[in-house]
Amino acid sequence: MSEQVIHAASWLINPEAPPVAGGALLVRDGVIADVGPLHVLRKAYSAPVFDYPGCVLLPGFVNAHTHLELTHFPSWRLRSQVDYNPRRFTDWIIQLIKIARGLTPEDYPPSIREGVRMCLESGTTAIGDVVTNPAMAELYYDSYLAGRLYFELLGQEQSHFTGKLADAVAAVQRGESQALLSGLSPHSPYTIAPEYMATIRDVSASHSLPLAIHLSESRSEADFMFDGTGELASEFYPFVGWERFLGHAARCSSTELLDRYGLLTPASLAIHCVHVSVADARILKSRGAHIVLCPRSNELLDVGRAPVHLFTKLGIPLALGTDSLASNNSLSLWDELRFALEIFPNDLTEQDVFRMVTTGSAAALGISASCGLLEIGRRADFQVVGNCDGDEGGVLERVMREGILRELFLGGVRYEGGTSSGV
Numbered sequence: 001m002s003e004q005v006i007h008a009a010s011w012l013i014n015p016e017a018p019p020v021a022g023g024a025l026l027v028r029d030g031v032i033a034d035v036g037p038l039h040v041l042r043k044a045y046s047a048p049v050f051d052y053p054g055c056v057l058l059p060g061f062v063n064a065h066t067h068l069e070l071t072h073f074p075s076w077r078l079r080s081q082v083d084y085n086p087r088r089f090t091d092w093i094i095q096l097i098k099i100a101r102g103l104t105p106e107d108y109p110p111s112i113r114e115g116v117r118m119c120l121e122s123g124t125t126a127i128g129d130v131v132t133n134p135a136m137a138e139l140y141y142d143s144y145l146a147g148r149l150y151f152e153l154l155g156q157e158q159s160h161f162t163g164k165l166a167d168a169v170a171a172v173q174r175g176e177s178q179a180l181l182s183g184l185s186p187h188s189p190y191t192i193a194p195e196y197m198a199t200i201r202d203v204s205a206s207h208s209l210p211l212a213i214h215l216s217e218s219r220s221e222a223d224f225m226f227d228g229t230g231e232l233a234s235e236f237y238p239f240v241g242w243e244r245f246l247g248h249a250a251r252c253s254s255t256e257l258l259d260r261y262g263l264l265t266p267a268s269l270a271i272h273c274v275h276v277s278v279a280d281a282r283i284l285k286s287r288g289a290h291i292v293l294c295p296r297s298n299e300l301l302d303v304g305r306a307p308v309h310l311f312t313k314l315g316i317p318l319a320l321g322t323d324s325l326a327s328n329n330s331l332s333l334w335d336e337l338r339f340a341l342e343i344f345p346n347d348l349t350e351q352d353v354f355r356m357v358t359t360g361s362a363a364a365l366g367i368s369a370s371c372g373l374l375e376i377g378r379r380a381d382f383q384v385v386g387n388c389d390g391d392e393g394g395v396l397e398r399v400m401r402e403g404i405l406r407e408l409f410l411g412g413v414r415y416e417g418g419t420s421s422g423v
Contacts (some may be wrong), residue, residue, distance in 0.1 A: 004028040004045065007409070008038040009052040009384060012393055014373050015061065015355040024049075027380040030411035035374055035406060037058055042093050054408060056388045056399050059374050060125025060381035061333040062147065062361035063213070064292045065271050067130050068115030068140075069108050073326040077104060079397045082143065090231035091217040091304050094239050096326055109139055115331060116143040120415050122200025122332035125381035126166075126362065126371045128212060128269065128292075128321065129187040130185045134171030139394070142176035144410045146379065148365045150185035150212040152267075153200060156193045156245045165203065172207060180320045181212040181367065186263065188217070190224050190232055193245065197261035215275035216254050217272040217301040225250050255280035269364055271321065272297075272303045273311075281307070285314045292363035293356070295340050297323035308347040308399075309373065317362040323341045337400060350400040380412035 005027055012023020012035070024041045034041060042049065048091075073096075077084050080099045086092035107252035110157045116139075119127060126147035134151050155161035157225060186192050186200050204211055209325060223230035228249030237246055250257050252267035255276060258264050266288035273291050276284070284291065293306055311318060320340065322331050339355040362372030370379050384407035386397050408415040 004033065004047045004089065005412070006038070006045065006047050006049045007052070007057065007382070007384075008041075009055040009057045011055075011388065012057040012374060013354075013396055013399065014375070015359050016328055019056075024414050025057060025374060025380065026134035027409075027412035028304060030380055030413070032374060032376055032378050032380050034376060051408070052384050052386075054386060054389050056385045056403065057374065057393070058123075058385055058399070059244075059358045059372055060383060060408065061117060061123050061357045062126040062128075062319075062365065062367070063124045063321055063331070063333055064128045064269065064319035064361035064364050065288075065294055065323055066115070066119070066127050067132075067324035067326070068112050068127070068331075069113065069119075069121070070133060070324035070326045071118065071331070072107065072111035073099070073324065075279060076107070076272075080235070083161060088231060088302075089220055089301055090236050092301055092327070093225045093236060097240070100419050105133075108133065108136055112139045112144075115325075116140070116145060117417070118331040120144060120410070121409060121417065122330070122382045123385075123408055124331070124333055125379075125408070125410055126365070126367060128183075128361070128365045130212060134167050137171050137174075140180055144415065146179040146371055146381070147367060148183050148252070150179045150183040150210075151198075152185045152187055154187040154191040155196075156242050158196075161193065161196050165199070169203065169207065172209065176178040176405065179370075181365075182290065183212060185212040188214040188221065189250070189257050190221055194250065194257065194261070197263060198259070201262045204267075206262075210269070211263060211265075212269040212271060213263065214317045215258070215260065215273055216275040217298070217417070218301075219275055221254060222240050222275045225252065237292045255283050259283050259287065267291075267366060269319070272306065274298055274306045275296075276307065276310075277390070278310065279314065281310050281314055285316050288317075290317045290319055290360075291362060292321045293340065294323040294328075294336075295343060296329065296336055297327040299343070300329070301327050301337075303345060308344050312347055312352075317360060317363060318352075318356050319364040320356040321361075334363055334403075334405070341400070345349065350397045354396065354400055380409060381405070382409050384409075 008024035264287040
């Protein structure tokens with residue numbers, strides 16, 4: 001007979017559903033086998049009960065945009081000889097590349113492992129991670145995380161781009177883990193030559209690989225795409241040796257360019273979307289693309305704030321991501337959602353941000369069948385959150401603003417700082 005246990009708390013909360021008082025989960029073989037009030041599950045099943053009074057059971061959070069390989073960036077910056085004091089987005093990109101050029105392949109595995117640990121210790125159980133070197137995929141497959149790995153594509157020179165694409169496809173063909181699926185991440189419209197975009201579209205379609213694209217993150221990108229001017233043209237392109245690729249401005253927005261080549265679909269993530277127009281937003285809505293907001297990263301890099309009011313008005317599906325520690329202070333979605341509530345008080349509610357870090361991000365990554373909800377048949381990935389005493393009125397609001405993570409379970413197994421153990 002399969003081993004089964006019941007986990008119960010004062011409340012169980014799923015997005016888009018009222019809180020369940022005395023809610024409980026029946027976990028069997030790492031999967032949620034039943035959900036309901038504790039007194040109902042006790043009568044139906046003979047199983048040990050682990051109760052967490054004064055706490056709430058929540059789904060594990062889904063971080064829709066990360067770069068875990070950059071987790072050690074703060075220490076890399078300190079040990080480098082780079083005068084790191086970016087004042088503009090373009091400065092940041094150039095200085096990031098300078099620091100990366102001083103790294104060795106041995107620097108990345110411990111950085112990725114630390115990123116995995118930081119995600120788990122802040123209640124994140126699934127990620128949408130951009131992977132620069134596909135050879136590092138095994139490090140993720142050995143983790144407890146679910147989600148999707150997006151293998152990065154970029155380049156203006158044909159040899160560089162085709163090499164990146166071949167490595168990405170080879171990584172996909174070597175096989176995915178059961179929990180971590182694959183995708184492609186065309187870095188951005190200004191780092192990939194337009195003539196390669198049709199190829200990306202075709203490879204994406206033929207291998208069923210969703211896309212994750214940094215889109216309209218900065219004003220400098222918007223200027224460059226429209227008329228080929230600005231800091232990206234005068235500073236970034238010369239720095240990376242791409243001067244010969246200047247002089248062919250797209251004369252449109254990044255969104256319009258991607259749409260022209262068929263890269264915006266319901267399986268596409270449009271990441272950041274700070275400098276998008278109403279027309280751009282309507283294109284994203286019509287194509288069914290998901291927008292991933294990274295508000296703390298945008299604030300730290302001083303690129304502006306995404307027009308969230310426009311996205312919510314149009315009904316564009318939203319997800320939330322932390323980006324990396326190269327442009328953020330933590331990998332915690334708890335920190336991210338609380339910051340989002342602070343800077344978008346008239347546009348986002350507690351229910352909105354809860355949805356964004358659960359069902360919204362799971363839908364964006366195409367993993368809704370296994371993640372984002374505490375429902376029968378899904379992985380038993382859940383958080384036990386304390387500091388939530390009180391009646392039903394405002395319980396979700398209290399959790400989102402004041403809750404403290406007490407325990408995390410992955411596949412029904414308690415996570416204990418780098419290891420997991422059965423209860």
